[in-house]
Amino acid sequence: MTNFTFDIYFTLPEIYLVISIFVLLLFGVLASGSAFLGYPLLSKVVGLISVQVLTFTFLILIYFPYSNFTSWNFFLTSDFFVLCSKLIIVGSSIIWTYFSIVYVVNEKINSFEYWILILLAVLALLCILQTYDLLTLYLLIEFQSLSFYVLASFKRSSEFSTEAGLKYFVLGAFASAFLLFGSSLLYGFTGLTNFNDFHIFFTGFLTEPIPFMSGTFLGLVFILAALFFKLSVSPFHMWAPDVYEGSPTSTTAFFTIFPKLAIITLLLRIFLISFHDLFSTWKNLFLLGSFLSLLFGSLGALAQNKWKRFLAYSSINHIGFILIGFLPGETFGITSIVIYLFIYIVTSFAIFSFLYTVRLYEYPQWSQIRYLDEVLGLSKTNPLLAVSLTVILFSMAGIPPLSGFFAKVFVLLAGVRSSTYGLVLIAIIMSSISCFYYIRIIQLAYFSKVQRWPILQPVDKSTSLVLGISFFFISLLFVDIELFYTPIKRMALSFTL
């Protein structure tokens, strides 16, 4: 399908999002610089309009006629998996934008450009789900990364934020250069850049040690290293705790929730479709990445006493679990990965809405919670919040019958099915080690003696809505898991082209 009309028709949601970003940016610049209106503060206004823009994008996606296609001269692809993933990302971004408006107003992030950057990052993530060529891969990863660098360093008067942004920039650009180098090696040895071309080219090749296969595999290893970096898989996880801690908390929530689904789809498309013939070789790389992530994620989180660094190491641990799902190389593995990601997204919403709500009063201002110890006495000051924190942390630890347990069960079943029993055993051992530090927080909230009682700010409506709905999802998923398992299995079965 190289007809231009089809291209526009099939990428209509992204085109709508681009045009509305431009209109919103124009409105923001013209309105906030006009003396007639009195130089208004447009942060909350543009935030609410961006919720509306994302809702309309969601509606366009729902009423979209579904078909398999490749558009824009074989650069972008789409199937049912991509449609559902786009729905998940746009739906999550609506929820994220809605409940971050409160945080932005409280922390006095007064520029409207924050929301424009968020919309641009969502657009980049939507397009990354569809990418089908090495050129598109690089351009879209750079698009997403550039938005993220600025988002991380957005609070210009904070030392933490600017340092986090600078560190993220240097290491992220380094990873993008690795991605490029790998692409150039792949292009040089085969002359192809489209994933479909690689899929057709690599059928029937044995992995003999001839220079051609070694060169292609070297290019593939560089690309894998770059994508592992963006995903914060060990041994490339060094940037994640620093950047997650330094950024403003709403940006940390965005980093935790959104890029994982897009880049995992990318990894699935490159390694399970294009280079499936080299399966026996790259399977060991995923095994190594998963093992190191589980190890460093669990052991790193043991030593933390700040909330955001703790959540960064916890997400490294979760990524280690997700990488086990790559090992079967078949539909069951893809199903387990997507279920784990879905439950991980909901749990992240829950824990970050908890972080937004707990605000302590040190004279003369309210400030957000920073250290793990600051939940002391939460069971007496706000018992409902303590109960929800308990359930969320138990779900992250993987305790039945909460939803985190089901996520881990499916991924470990995928590991057993591919006969990697050692890795499954290590995953279970690391899971029990991680139980310790999750339960330690609950012990702090319930069973410790309090020197000074903290004063908590009353919870805002939007944050409590998100916290409540995700709490009920986490605790009641066991009632009807087939409700989510069946569409996700259909997604994985249609992961073709």
Next chain:
Amino acid sequence: MSNMLTQANCITISTFLFLISILGIFLNQKNILIMLMSLEMMFLSVSFNFIFLSIYLDDLLGQIFALLILTVAAAESSIGLAILVVYYRIRSNITVELMSLTKG
């Protein structure tokens, strides 16, 4: 004709440039600007790689790729320099060793 230009020669040149720029990032003990320059050099070496390979393979795609890399690298440098300026306004130095606020 034993001294013809082969594919291995093309890749060797740009790989050397790439490795030199990686060394530039890691052996730097003074300031961040050296890091930014080394990053630019990494992108440039990969562009060279694409152009040499496109000439060897007689294919246009490599040169288009290199042109787009140059554009994106320019945008990325400008964002990096903007973040560096904002950082400098607060900290008044750009020494690498002193960036240890978020440490652990």
